[in-house]
Amino acid sequence: MSASTTTYPFTIIIGLEVHVQLKTNSKLFCGCSTSFGAPPNTNVCPVCLGLPGALPVLNQQAIDLAIETGLALNCSIPPMTKWDRKQYFYPDLPKGYQISQFDLPICADGALDITDPADPESKRRIGIIRAHLEEDAGKSMHDESAGVAESRIDLNRCGTPLLEIVSQPDMRSPAEAKEFLTELKLLLTHLGVSDCEMQEGSLRVDANINLHIDVDGKTAKTPIVEVKNMNSFRAVERALVYEIDRQYLVWTETGATIELNPKTTRGWDDAKEQTFAQREKEESADYRYFPDPDLLPLRIPESHIENIRAQLGELPAETRERLQTQYDIKLYDAEVIVNQGRELIAYYEAVSEHCGDGRRASAWIQQDVLRTMKERSLRITDFPISAASLGELLRRVSKNELDTTRARDVFAFLWEHPQESVDEAVAALGIKSVDHSEIDALCDELLAANPQVIDDVRAGKMQAVGMLIGQAKKKNPNANPQLVRETLLVKINGK
């Protein structure tokens, strides 16, 4: 994508609106469960059904999760926030209005730093305009098969707390938009404020995009398009790529700009890989926002905000920095580890501390642990080899007490026998430490039997040593090949 931005004769302007469901136990204004997948219309009560006389009561946990998210996004948390009604008629909105926040959102003026996809060593800062709390609507399911136009409503989701995070139009490529979403999801799942599962609807994205085209020193702006219905980050990226081409083509054909047509809404068809015009309302919707008289304005004491800030802990971006300096690993490796989440970071750090070699720990975790996890669909918390065991195993590799091949045997053994210690695994596999005098004797014996190798090596044919190492392995499986090689070379060159 970065290539596109540099080759296209225009600037791409992208802003995102991300709805995330907050992981509260109960809904925003009633005690109903927020669990996903319950039978339709079972997690409901008079409040979220909008029955006459029912009144909303604010869920403090949602407030705290929103504050936590806002602080992690470098937002300011105003001392007072309030609730407004956004009014429209739809069957999945039983009150006829959604309780939301209009002019005093709970979080404002933040930013999220992302890796620049065009230059992984540098950062891009994406502004956050605001993040506000609101209640989710229910779900409408339309069955238009076989001529039965039937609609069903499930109100389980109705009243689930949503945090709508609105970015500045700071993204300049679809790849940046994808990176923003990836980093945001990492942050939110790290905090544990949301599951961010697009498939379950706990994270939803609307993308706003248009082009600023330089024409004879002036800027022509294409109409802003809000793209909806994207069900993965990949889909967001592809929809935006599609929109760039489409908007540029339309502009070259019609010259239509933002002055003529400020904003339209388009849906994303994942199968056809294209956006399509969605039916526009005849006139722009007037939501008639006004303060909800059933809820008092909410004053958030500074001390409360500071308490939450104090408990924020290390955020992913900070962890990435720290891992690089503390364990001497590369940015890429730190990213891989941090992207796996809190538990894997803890596992990695424990292994590194135990073995004293952060790079080795990183390599083993990326190659052996993550691969096994992926093959077996395991989470690190369910991984049978403890950090202490792996750390001990790698410590021995670092100390040349075990070679990598034997270490992998031990790893495989521990996978099968998670209750056994490294010592027990070593014993069970018949691995014995071989002391220097034994290696010495072994090398002398091999050189005596293969004098030609000495000449070959001295003539610069280093690979000749490999043959002797193979023989050494046969004679004594526990002989460390590296040690054998070093000993052989010393003896050859010393002779």
Add this chain to the structure above:
Amino acid sequence: MLDSVHEILRLQASGDATAVEIVRQSLDRIDAIQSALNPFTYIARNSAIAAATAIDRRRRAGEALGPLAGVPIAIKDVLCTRDMPTTCSSQMLKGFQPPYDATVVANLRAAGAVIIGKTNMDEFAMGASTETSVFGVTRNPWDLTKTPGGSSGGAAACVAAGCVPLSIGTDTGGSIRQPAAFCGITGLKPTYGRVSRFGLVAFASSLDQVGPMSWSVEETALLLQSIAGYEPRDSTSLNHPVPDYVAGIASYDVRGLRIGIIRDAVDSDGLGDDLRNALNQSVDVFKSLGAEVVDINLPNSEYAVPTYYVIAPCEASSNLSRYSGAHYGFRATNVDSKSPLGPLTATYCQSRDQGFGAEVKRRIMLGTYALSTGYYDAYYLKALKVRRLIRNDYDAAFSQVDLLLGPVTPTTAFKLGSKVDDPIQMYLGDLFTVGANLAGVPAISIPAGQDVDGLPVGIQLQAPALEESRLLLAAAAYQRATSHHTARPREFTGAAL
């Protein structure tokens, strides 16, 4: 007997009457007057007898009983009852039965009160004459050609007609106090937030308040005691201890109390002579009891009615959005499937057009307009600012006096049909009552005599927020010194009360 809680409690305690006998008398009385007056939208014959039977059984078993055990009470049909319809006197909710009790209803059941039925009202509490009900008009027991007032007209009429000693009304702009005045009984609008709104079908959420209606201040206090209190399910409920209201009036001593008579209201051209005379006489009564009476003014009171008629419809337009025909209540069946609006919007439009009456639709349209882009600042926001000025007037007044004294209504009960087609005239009748709602303060209407036609006249006392005890004390002292609250409608004199 049915006009006195104390008498009902005494008869049961002495064993001279059972709760079932009392409830049967109440039901008989309702049967006798219902067709003439129409105060009830629903009569809970079986459940009332069952509740009374349970009270009698518990009394025989020596169990502790609540303070209102065996006392029949009527509930305005705007409060949710899990075992009776809750209709708001609207086609939209005809037959609707909620799955839960309003907090007030639950509290009354816990206090042992026997819910005898639901009372008629203006549709969704929007009106001042109980003429916009889908169940037909309610008539005033003092004169069947007159309105009982509204919107709690059924609630006032059923007490005045001797059906029940207690009744629950709601007051958004005067809907307890004005019917109480028109029907010659006592009605209190408590401080906003003093009584839970949970289960009260919302008209204007920032103004609605539930309150007690009865003949006397003492029994009003007793009823308030059972319904007041903090309720975590209502975010606007006040978390403030509930004083002992009955004990608070025991002294009947108002010596040293400073009462401000609202001079502009008394001198208002719109105020009828009989009502002005009654007010002036009440000043003499308070003075004779040792209170100090001084003139006071609420400078922004002339803006109270216009302010109210912006804020209340704005909130109503939003609160009534839920009645769409989609989930519960009335749904139009004759929707044009080929409507250019599409089937969904057409269903909404037809259901709301047929389910709501003219006054409700008028207010929904007023509120929708005032909240629309381009009008919000000029109407809703400005009204909120004026509301603040009106509250400031009250704060300033209460820094000088302990209570405010003034009229409840400009006239006594008017003729049925005389204003129902003239909304402005109807709205102007709220002149003296909407201030207490806008300011959130408690206010009480008490009987203060009769006009030349023998129709009741009321006076109004208002107190600072949460000073219900002071309000009740002054009102009780007045009633002890006068006999206006003991007057009963002539038509019913000699009936088997």
